[in-house]
Amino acid sequence: MNPITNPFSPGAGTPPPELTGRQTILNKANIMFQRLKAGRSEKSFLLVGLRGVGKTVLLNEIHRIAIASGYKSILVEAHEKKSLPALLLPSLRELLFQLDRMENLSEKVKRSFRVLKSFLNGIKLKVHDVEISLDNDPEIGTADSGDLESDLPTLLESIAEAASDRKTAVAIIIDELQYLSENEMSALIMAIHRIAQKKLPLALVGAGLPQLVGLTGRSKSYAERLFDFPKIGPLEESDAIEALKGPANAQGVEITESALNEIMRQTQGYPYFLQEWGYQAWNLAEVSPIDLPTILLATKESLHRLDESFFRVRFDRLTPREKEYLHALAILGDGAQRSGSIAEKLNVKPQAVAPIRNNLIKKGMIYSPSYGDTDFTVPLFGDFMKRIMPVGPTLG
Ligand SMILES: Nc1ncnc2c1ncn2[C@@H]1O[C@H](COP(=O)(O)OP(=O)(O)O)[C@@H](O)[C@H]1O
Ligand SMILES: [Mg+2]
Structure with a gap:
């Protein structure tokens, strides 16, 4: 079939043609955002799952939901070799500028800029990969101890207070959370704990590999009471079939039942693999319907491509x-x-x-x-x- 109209989209974080089987999580995000913004308490959540199940795609969608719900939202991806301050500070600074630009002057926003400056001064001695600067004065003695576990909660609290003053809310969305150190995770958990106690409008949504659960537990034993850890796994069979049939049918292309069964057997319903098999099968098929012999060829091609890239x-x-x-x-x-x-x-x-x-x-x-x-x-x-x-x- 015409490769130009191929709807399937294998790739890290690439939005699928149809995001199937994830409505529960998206509803959960929506409810959390509405509740926190209204000053009600709600647990933050961290998505946990293997590579290629669609965590990044979900975080991108949740980022959109946050913005549509009137949040100021930042989305960042942790790296093995990057410190949490280096990861968060550029976006947090940008977020404060956004809050600053709204209507008239807010003393809470100005204060948060000062706290951010103090935080920078304190942390610079400890981590060396932070590259932002601020030209306002610091609030001396606040969030500048250089100890992340005491400074990060103070900083995020001041940002949440600034947002609250602006009648808005903040979402901090972090991908690949398993790469945080225990000290960084602990600081983040303590920040969320403090913000939850004060019912301030700041939500944390994260995603990571299964080791994330152990990391949060070791960092702070009360983490499990603070967060939900929804498991993101392979798609249920009906959702997996819809992920393939939906986009194909939308272009008048059918897939035979034996072809679908073979894709299910090979991919085990893992989203990345569904996209890969769908993609190859589309290109290999001469006419509709996509049938079993085409899938057998697609399997060879898909494994070859995965071996060359994903694996x-x-x-x-x-x-x-x-x-x-x-x-x-x-x-x-x-x-x-x-x-x-x-x-x-x-x-x-x-x-x-x-x-x-x-x-x-x-x-x-x-x-x-x-x-x-x-x-x-x-x-x-x-x-x-x-x-x-x-x-x-x-x-x-
Ligand atoms: N619900 C879904 N239905 C169909 N395809 C999906 C779904 N979620 C993700 N995908 C596809 O799976 C692949 C991997 O998604 P990604 O978000 O990068 O996974 P992860 O972050 O868990 O490694 C992408 O090609 C994406 O288009
Ligand atoms: Mg990912």
Whole structure:
């Protein structure tokens, strides 16, 4: 079929032609925004799920809902090598400028600028990747201790008060939250705790890999009372089918039932893979309906493309020993494996590979679904490891 009109959109954060199966989360966001803005209490939430399930796409949608609900909203993505202040401050400063531009003068907004300046002065000695500057005076003695856990809550509180004074509300949306350090996560949790107690209009929405849940728990044990952690998983079968049929039918193209069944079998309903298979099948099919033989070709093409990009970029960031570890995890079979069995496969003691395992968790490659268990954060990554390392030596 004509590749120019191909509706499918595999890619990190690429909006799908039809966002199926996520209405509950979007409703939840909407209710939270309305409630917080009206001065009612509501838990913030952090989306948790594997790579490619659609977390970034959801955060973009939630950002839009926030703005449509009259919020000043910022959306940022955490990185392994970037500090939380460096991540947040440019957007927070921009947000304060937005609040400042509204109607007449607000003393609360002016104060928040001073607190931001103090915060900058304090934090500059600790982190060196903050690149913004402000030319107003600081509020000396406020938020300038250099201790993130005490300064960040003060800063965010002042911003929430400024927003409240402006009869508006603030949404802070952070992707890839698993990359925060414990100290940063702890500071963020304490800030949200304080803001919730004062019923100020500031919402936090985040997303991250499953290790995010453990990170928040270790940072502050009361985090679980403060946040919901909605699980974002593969799509239910009916939603997955709709994600394929909807966009195709909209252009008068049908997909046969056996073709759909085969896509379900290959993709297991994971959104990224649904888009990839849909995309390849569309280009390969000569005429409607898209049938089973076309899907068999599409599978070859899709796996090839995934191996070259989605899987490959992650594989290339691994050290040789990390590759061996993941290979051992892969050949033990699908699903979570005991960490002890992985070490055994590598002919070493579990303690010997504990640092490798920890690094892989930090890099976001694996996680621990339950104590002592290990699994991939990227669906179907085990099959890829077996393709790319058909025979693997063991660690010695
Ligand atoms: N609900 C959905 N229905 C269909 N496709 C989706 C859905 N959510 C996401 N996708 C597709 O899945 C892919 C991955 O989405 P992304 O948000 O980057 O995932 P994540 O951030 O969880 O890794 C994108 O190509 C996107 O178009
Ligand atoms: Mg993402």
